[in-house]
Amino acid sequence: MAKHIRLRSSSWRSGSFIKQLLLALAAVMAVAFFVAVFILFEFEKPVLVLEKEIRFLGGRVELPLRVSDKRSGIRSITITLSQGNKTAPLLEKTFPRQSWFSAAGPTSISEKVIIDAKKAGIKEGDAELMISVRDFSLNGLFQGNLTVQRIKVTMDTTPPKVTVSHAQRYIHPGGSGIAVYTISEKPGRHGVMIDTTLFPGFPTNKKDTYIAYFALPWDAKNTGTTKVFAEDEAGNEATASFTSSFKKADDKRDSVNLSDNFLQLKIPEFEQRFPEMRGTQLEKYLYVNNEVRVSNAQTIAKACANTDQNQLWSDRFIRMPGAGRAAYADQRSYLYNGKVVDNQTHLGVDIASTERVGIKAANRGKVVFAEYLGIYGNMIILDHGQGISSLYAHLSSIDTKVGALVEKDQLIGHSGATGMAAGDHLHFSMLVHGIFVTPTEWWDQHWINVNIKTILNEK
Numbered sequence: 001m002a003k004h005i006r007l008r009s010s011s012w013r014s015g016s017f018i019k020q021l022l023l024a025l026a027a028v029m030a031v032a033f034f035v036a037v038f039i040l041f042e043f044e045k046p047v048l049v050l051e052k053e054i055r056f057l058g059g060r061v062e063l064p065l066r067v068s069d070k071r072s073g074i075r076s077i078t079i080t081l082s083q084g085n086k087t088a089p090l091l092e093k094t095f096p097r098q099s100w101f102s103a104a105g106p107t108s109i110s111e112k113v114i115i116d117a118k119k120a121g122i123k124e125g126d127a128e129l130m131i132s133v134r135d136f137s138l139n140g141l142f143q144g145n146l147t148v149q150r151i152k153v154t155m156d157t158t159p160p161k162v163t164v165s166h167a168q169r170y171i172h173p174g175g176s177g178i179a180v181y182t183i184s185e186k187p188g189r190h191g192v193m194i195d196t197t198l199f200p201g202f203p204t205n206k207k208d209t210y211i212a213y214f215a216l217p218w219d220a221k222n223t224g225t226t227k228v229f230a231e232d233e234a235g236n237e238a239t240a241s242f243t244s245s246f247k248k249a250d251d252k253r254d255s256v257n258l259s260d261n262f263l264q265l266k267i268p269e270f271e272q273r274f275p276e277m278r279g280t281q282l283e284k285y286l287y288v289n290n291e292v293r294v295s296n297a298q299t300i301a302k303a304c305a306n307t308d309q310n311q312l313w314s315d316r317f318i319r320m321p322g323a324g325r326a327a328y329a330d331q332r333s334y335l336y337n338g339k340v341v342d343n344q345t346h347l348g349v350d351i352a353s354t355e356r357v358g359i360k361a362a363n364r365g366k367v368v369f370a371e372y373l374g375i376y377g378n379m380i381i382l383d384h385g386q387g388i389s390s391l392y393a394h395l396s397s398i399d400t401k402v403g404a405l406v407e408k409d410q411l412i413g414h415s416g417a418t419g420m421a422a423g424d425h426l427h428f429s430m431l432v433h434g435i436f437v438t439p440t441e442w443w444d445q446h447w448i449n450v451n452i453k454t455i456l457n458e459k
Contacts, residue, residue: 042071045145046133054129057081057117058157059235064112065131072136073098073105075144079113081120083127083155088120090129097136104136115235117155124155156234160185164228165209166455167242173220173249174329174438176430179242180455181228182208190230193239198229199433202309202386204456211456213387215432218329218345222246254330254346258285262422269418273372282336289334289342289420292374300381300391301434303369308385313363316445317390318409320360320426322353328429328438347436348391348429355424356397359413361406362390362428362442370398376427377418382406388442389434393427394419 046069054063067074079091091113095105117127129151134144161184168177179192181201191201192212201212216223227241263281270288271277277284326346334342365382368389373379376393380400383389396416406412415426430439441447 042137043139043145044069044071044135044137046074046135046147048131048133048147048149050131050149050151054151054153056156056232056234057115057122057127057129057153058124058155059116059118059159059231059237061115061117061235062112063115064110066108066110067133068108069103069105069133069135069145070107071103072144073103073107074109075105075134075136076132077109078132079115080130080132081115081117081122081127081153082130083122083125086122088122090115090117090120117235118157122155124157127153127155129153154234156232157236159236159238160187160230160232162228162230162238162240164240164242167226167228168214168244168451170247171216171223171244172247173216174218174436175247176213176215176432176437176441176451177244178452178455179212179214179228180204181210181212181230181240183210183230184208185232188231188233188235191228193225193227193229195224200387201228202311211386213432215435215437217435218249218347220246249329252327252330253333254326255333255335256422258282258334258336258341266420273374282341286342288375289344293344296374296376299373300369300431303381304383304387304389304431304434306368307383307387307389307433308366310385312365312383312385312405313388314408315363316448317362317430317439317442318360319362319439319443320351320353320357320428322351322357322426325350325352325425328436328440348393348427349439350425350427352423352425353415356414356416357426358411359392359395359415359426361408361410361412363408365390365406367400367402367404367406367412370400370402372418375420377421378413378416379419380412382412387433389431391427391429391431393429394421394425396424 046067049066051064067077074095076094081088081090097104131149133147137144139145162181164179164181166180171177183190190210192199192214194214199212199214201210204211223244223246226244227239229239231237263285267281267284274292277287328349330346332344332346333340361382363384365384368383369381378395378398379393380398381389381391392413394416395413397414400406400412415424417424428439430437430442
């Protein structure tokens with residue numbers, strides 16, 4: 001009898017365990033089901049940010065946009081243009097599902113969409129641009145959460161009128177020039193085009209009148225195709241050609257002797273900055289003179305890219321007193337043990353005075369770079385507005401900081417021998433939209449008067 005009771009008790013405990021296990025499994029499945037529903041049917045809509053105001057369409061217009069969805073990811077982006085009963089698709093972009101329980105599509109997209117409304121066949125007048133973004137949620141009858149932005153626009157297919165009132169008559173390699181022009185309506189992008197290079201234009205103190213500074217590199221063989229380019233807010237383009245006579249410049253040659261003493265002096269400085277260098281002292285020097293030089297040029301171009309819209313400078317740029325040691329566009333041959341081991345172009349003017357002499361701003365401008373940079377050593381770049389910059393290199397000390405607005409003749413540093421310098425001196429350069437030009441024009445008040453001041457006063 002006791003044995004029978006023990007069997008029933010054991011059987012009851014076994015059945016109770018199974019029942020509890022099934023209930024636990026059911027609870028886990030229920031939780032998993034609700035979690036899956038919560039994930040798959042999430043209600044958070046995608047975020048759409050337009051980084052540019054669009055009011056007009058007609059030609060090719062760039063529309064920078066940012067889209068994000070951190071939950072289920074982006075499924076599609078659609079852009080349409082409507083006018084009356086007509087709707088034209090401008091962009092349809094879809095993404096395949098990559099997963100179910102994590103982001104199924106990209107969580108963020110930053111893109112510049114080119115809208116060519118003219119091809120859509122929409123007539124001039126009022127229209128509506130609609131941007132739709134869906135995510136991978138199963139919400140909305142499995143179609144996903146939807147974000148829609150509607151923008152009222154005006155279709156305009158008439159290009160602006162551009163008139164050139166002045167353009168540089170003569171220009172040579174390394175030379176600077178200006179073009180002054182009028183545009184019949186408020187422009188978007190505009191400036192001087194030399195072949196495929198755009199030199200941006202800037203407003204003057206006269207209505208609808210603009211100025212663009214341009215330059216030829218030191219190795220230019222001709223002026224190329226020159227014209228003023230203007231694009232209105234609708235993306236319609238207009239051009240007006242002009243001719244500048246090309247004046248060939250004489251070749252200037254120089255040589256630099258690399259001694260073992262010089263290499264022993266300079267290489268430790270570069271080893272601290274560029275630990276990736278390998279080989280002999282000469283090989284390390286050549287690495288800096290080539291690879292680092294290229295990288296430095298990119299940094300300088302970037303520093304000069306964001307220029308002030310206003311002219312900050314006035315009259316001629318000041319030349320530091322002292323003897324000239326090397327000229328602009330000197331073709332340098334580097335000799336080691338009597339043999340040529342490298343060739344480079346010197347894109348500035350070297351001026352030597354006393355050791356650690358005070359270096360002053362050549363003209364009024366904003367400090368956009370003030371730190372060590374490879375072959376240039378301690379270096380300062382001033383932005384003088386509208387694409388004009390000056391550069392001061394090989395400094396022993398930098399006595400200003402990025403963001404400072406300095407006046408003409410204000411102390412900004414002291415001369416030295418950092419970087420590729422063999423002795424204490426200042427390497428001074430002028431740049432027009434990042435292109436190194438000869439400083440001698442900018443040091444000359446007569447050149448400033450004839451080529452810039454008189455033109456601006458007359459126009």
